[in-house]
Amino acid sequence: xxxxxxxxxxxxxxxxxADRNNVRFIGKGERLLMLAHGFGCDQxxxxxxxxxFTSTYRVLLFDYVGSGHSRLSAFSVDRYSCLEGxxxxxxxxxxxxxxxxxxxxxxxxxxxxxxxxxxxxxxRFRELVMLGPSPCYLNLPPDYQGGFSREDLEQxxxxxxxxxxxxxxxxxxxxxxxxAPDELTGELSGSFCSTDPLVARTFANxxxxxxxxHILPRNRHPTLLLQGRSDALANPxxxxxxxxxxxxSQLVTLDTEGHCFHMSYPNKVSAEVLAxxxx
Amino acid sequence: xxxxxxxxxxxxxxxxxxxxxxxxxxxRQLQYANAYAEKMLGKSRQSLVGQTLTDLxxxxxxxxxxxxxxxxxxxxxxxxxxxxxxxxxxxQVIPVVANATxxxxxxxxxxxxxxxxxxxNQLDQELIRxxxxxxxxxxxxxxxxxxxxLTGLVNRRQLKRRAEQLLxxxxxxxxxxxxxxxxxxxxxxxxDTEGHLAGDEILKxxxxxxxxxxxxxxxxxxxxxxxxSFVLPDTCESDALMFARRLHELVGRIQIGGRPLTxxxxxxxxxxxxxxxxxxxxxxxxxxxxxxxxKESGRNRTLAARP
Numbered sequence: 001x002x003x004x005x006x007x008x009x010x011x012x013x014x015x016x017x018a019d020r021n022n023v024r025f026i027g028k029g030e031r032l033l034m035l036a037h038g039f040g041c042d043q044x045x046x047x048x049x050x051x052x053f054t055s056t057y058r059v060l061l062f063d064y065v066g067s068g069h070s071r072l073s074a075f076s077v078d079r080y081s082c083l084e085g086x087x088x089x090x091x092x093x094x095x096x097x098x099x100x101x102x103x104x105x106x107x108x109x110x111x112x113x114x115x116x117x118x119x120x121x122x123x124r125f126r127e128l129v130m131l132g133p134s135p136c137y138l139n140l141p142p143d144y145q146g147g148f149s150r151e152d153l154e155q156x157x158x159x160x161x162x163x164x165x166x167x168x169x170x171x172x173x174x175x176x177x178x179x180a181p182d183e184l185t186g187e188l189s190g191s192f193c194s195t196d197p198l199v200a201r202t203f204a205n206x207x208x209x210x211x212x213x214h215i216l217p218r219n220r221h222p223t224l225l226l227q228g229r230s231d232a233l234a235n236p237x238x239x240x241x242x243x244x245x246x247x248x249s250q251l252v253t254l255d256t257e258g259h260c261f262h263m264s265y266p267n268k269v270s271a272e273v274l275a276x277x278x279x
Numbered sequence: 280x281x282x283x284x285x286x287x288x289x290x291x292x293x294x295x296x297x298x299x300x301x302x303x304x305x306x307r308q309l310q311y312a313n314a315y316a317e318k319m320l321g322k323s324r325q326s327l328v329g330q331t332l333t334d335l336x337x338x339x340x341x342x343x344x345x346x347x348x349x350x351x352x353x354x355x356x357x358x359x360x361x362x363x364x365x366x367x368x369x370x371q372v373i374p375v376v377a378n379a380t381x382x383x384x385x386x387x388x389x390x391x392x393x394x395x396x397x398x399x400n401q402l403d404q405e406l407i408r409x410x411x412x413x414x415x416x417x418x419x420x421x422x423x424x425x426x427x428x429l430t431g432l433v434n435r436r437q438l439k440r441r442a443e444q445l446l447x448x449x450x451x452x453x454x455x456x457x458x459x460x461x462x463x464x465x466x467x468x469x470x471d472t473e474g475h476l477a478g479d480e481i482l483k484x485x486x487x488x489x490x491x492x493x494x495x496x497x498x499x500x501x502x503x504x505x506x507x508s509f510v511l512p513d514t515c516e517s518d519a520l521m522f523a524r525r526l527h528e529l530v531g532r533i534q535i536g537g538r539p540l541t542x543x544x545x546x547x548x549x550x551x552x553x554x555x556x557x558x559x560x561x562x563x564x565x566x567x568x569x570x571x572x573x574k575e576s577g578r579n580r581t582l583a584a585r586p
Contacts (some may be wrong), residue, residue, distance in 0.1 A: 015422075019444055029562075038346070039346055041347075041350045041354075043487075045350055045352055045354075060574040147338075148338055148342075149338075151339035152337070155337065155338075155364070156338075156342050156343065158404075159339050159362060159363070159364065161410075162362040162374075163343070163347070163361060163362050192354050193350055193354070232345060233335060255333070257306075258306065258333075259346070260306060260349050260350050260353065263349075263350060263353045264349075268496075272354075273508075
């Protein structure tokens with residue numbers, strides 16, 4: 001009879017994870033910044049801001065599975081139906097590259113993703129920076145105004161569908177089934193803002209219909225909340241709510257319009273981030 | 280050809296808008312609107328200029344704008360054929376197809392053309408509905424194709440498919456997988472004396488016991504007739520034998536004709552084989568042979584395969 005071994009320890013292969021999440025390192029420096037894109041696009045959103053970091057910091061860029069140049073075949077609806085799945089991508093990368101003391105910078109939904117990761121493995125993170133974050137996009141009266149009614153968000157799902165109809169593989173996942181080879185279902189992965197319809201739908205659901213307000217009080221890391229003055233996805237009351245409920249957080253409101261202020265106003269945003277990092 | 284004074288944006292049959300470039304007002308503030316835009320939006324040019332695009336979009340379209348359209352525009356300088364919903368005067372919503380280009384330079388602007396897409400939108404709605412129906416049908420058919428009708432367990436085809444997936448995972452993580460094959464003892468007699476309906480009833484009750492006994496990660500299916508099989512990930516031979524012992528006890532609670540139901544089980548663990556040959560087919564064959572040996576040596580027992 002054979003004795004049972006302990007198979008609980010998972011060893012992640014660095015090359016495999018690097019390839020799966022399209023991990024790239026740029027810049028030089030002692031400290032490491034991990035930049036996490038939000039819903040909709042990929043790591044290229046950071047290209048306007050990275051020049052401000054690369055002379056003094058080592059910068060890690062990656063794409064969540066399903067976005068950008070990640071490995072589409074690693075996507076599973078189960079894993080990525082909630083934000084914990086995306087946080088696992090972050091942790092997998094930290095583990096594969098044996099990272100500690102990471103300054104995590106997340107745009108939009110990646111703020112909460114970063115918090116989830118930091119709660120799971122606190123020792124890997126030094127601090128968190130959240131750009132235009134929101135723990136919940138739904139209006140939940142009377143106490144909370146995420147900015148959107150359930151109906152608004154259901155219309156968003158429809159609108160996304162309409163925008164994906166023009167894509168060659170809109171019907172492909174059904175017609176070909178889930179055994180279809182990567183090269184057929186995956187041809188659209190790789191373009192900046194367009195992902196596979198199933199991936200986008202799953203990510204949108206995980207982002208916009210979730211409520212992570214309850215985890216905010218558990219924060220233990222120094223956290224910068226950067227809030228745009230006028231941002232439909234994260235209105236000022238959301239930033240204020242997070243600040244009130246997150247121990248160790250500070251809130252800075254920028255005079256910017258729109259949700260992509262890291263692309264529209266890279267200098268303003270990087271100045272605030274750099275000031276926080278070297279505080 | 281000379282310039283004609285009639286060639287002005289006001290004569291174009293689409294809404295033409297200009298907004299400030301993104302580092303001024305986030306690319307939103309309207310600087311210009313043509314006559315068609317006034318008509319479509321039901322607002323005068325004076326009231327439009329100074330408003331932001333955000334004011335003209337539905338909440339859903341604003342998310343699309345911020346997470347898809349604007350990033351694309353800033354990254355690539357152009358975006359085409361984005362569907363948006365425009366909030367017009369008197370609460371009316373008009374679906375449009377939006378194209379936009381970003382001009383270079385310090386004083387850059389974004390040029391927009393919005394085409395009324397009411398009819399295309401209807402077609403899209405229909406396509407979305409059809410897709411959802413297709414999805415539901417395909418899910419239903421898939422479930423039918425992998426399920427054993429009588430017991431509701433997975434069928435032989437799915438058993439094989441799931442087993443191969445589990446074995447592939449186990450090879451990567453170098454963990455053992457066990458396969459158990461079990462068969463009801465003297466089932467022919469039940470069918471002969473009690474009838475086929477009673478036989479079916481026994482199969483269903485046994486399936487319920489097997490389902491309950493399985494852990495979340497196990498796969499259990501009906502192989503055919505009165506033969507069932509388990510695929511047990513992360514399970515070495517000694518654990519599989521323990522699993523089988525417990526199974527004998529549970530199955531014994533089912534009574535036929537006043538006597539407890541008994542089964543014979545054969546088990547094999549992938550550790551017993553060289554990695555290159557531990558396919559499901561091989562494991563099943565070994566467990567199946569062990570199961571027949573268990574029958575020959577008196578039934579109601581488990582034997583481990585000795586490859």
